[in-house]
Amino acid sequence: DAGVTQSPTHLIKTRGQHVTLRCSPISGHKSVSWYQQVLGQGPQFIFQYYEKEERGRGNFPDRFSARQFPNYSSELNVNALLLGDSALYLCASSLYPSTNEKLFFGSGTQLSVL
Amino acid sequence: GNSVTQMEGPVTLSEEAFLTINCTYTATGYPSLFWYVQYPGEGLQLLLKATKADDKGSNKGFEATYRKETTSFHLEKGSVQVSDSAVYFCALSEGGSGGSNYKLTFGKGTLLTVNP
Numbered sequence: 001d002a003g004v005t006q007s008p009t010h011l012i013k014t015r016g017q018h019v020t021l022r023c024s025p026i027s028g029h030k031s032v033s034w035y036q037q038v039l040g041q042g043p044q045f046i047f048q049y050y051e052k053e054e055r056g057r058g059n060f061p062d063r064f065s066a067r068q069f070p071n072y073s074s075e076l077n078v079n080a081l082l083l084g085d086s087a088l089y090l091c092a093s094s095l096y097p098s099t100n101e102k103l104f105f106g107s108g109t110q111l112s113v114l
Numbered sequence: 115g116n117s118v119t120q121m122e123g124p125v126t127l128s129e130e131a132f133l134t135i136n137c138t139y140t141a142t143g144y145p146s147l148f149w150y151v152q153y154p155g156e157g158l159q160l161l162l163k164a165t166k167a168d169d170k171g172s173n174k175g176f177e178a179t180y181r182k183e184t185t186s187f188h189l190e191k192g193s194v195q196v197s198d199s200a201v202y203f204c205a206l207s208e209g210g211s212g213g214s215n216y217k218l219t220f221g222k223g224t225l226l227t228v229n230p
Contacts, residue, residue, distance in 0.1 A: 043218070
């Protein structure tokens with residue numbers, strides 16, 4: 001079975017541009033979360049979606065937005081990119097958004113903002 | 115708010131040495147605690163978890179015990195291998211069960227290098 005897949009794997013953008021990152025969860029998983037991992041730091045929670053509804057939002061500016069589609073895949077959008085947005089963006093899926101459910105992470109999208 | 119503090123790395127050991135990576139947490143409630151591992155070029159993988167005080171999580175020779183009195187969840191392994199070289203993250207969960215919300219708060223990670 002395929003794991004969590006993210007695309008693209010690498011991306012280079014310039015300041016002020018917009019970016020869309022994509023995530024396909026494990027088949028049957030209805031919950032998707034996004035995390036930002038800056039080099040040398042632990043991942044930081046950005047969003048969680050379940051059944052196409054936002055269930056949680058981390059401490060990120062409104063330039064960050066996301067959505068979940070009927071097939072449970074998800075997009076993360078970042079507008080007006082800043083140099084500080086350069087990071088590895090991780091997507092994770094689970095059956096439900098519960099502490100009892102195991103999270104499965106994708107390999108991430110490495111975003112570089114120049 | 116909730117936070118996780120883990121020992122600074124990098125940690126370099128010889129094969130078959132004993133490993134301890136310290137982790138302490140601050141939480142307002144009763145979180146679940148986790149250790150995740152990140153191998154080079156890969157995403158995070160759950161290594162082990164504990165959901166309540168005095169629980170011991172274990173997997174692949176790694177162990178960690180949920181100590182509420184010291185708010186700690188230290189990772190240990192009796193004999194490390196070269197293949198254990200990776201970044202290790204301690205984390206705690208926040209949010210309710212039953213479909214409300216669920217997020218992980220991670221420490222900064224500890225790079226472990228095991229030499230033959």
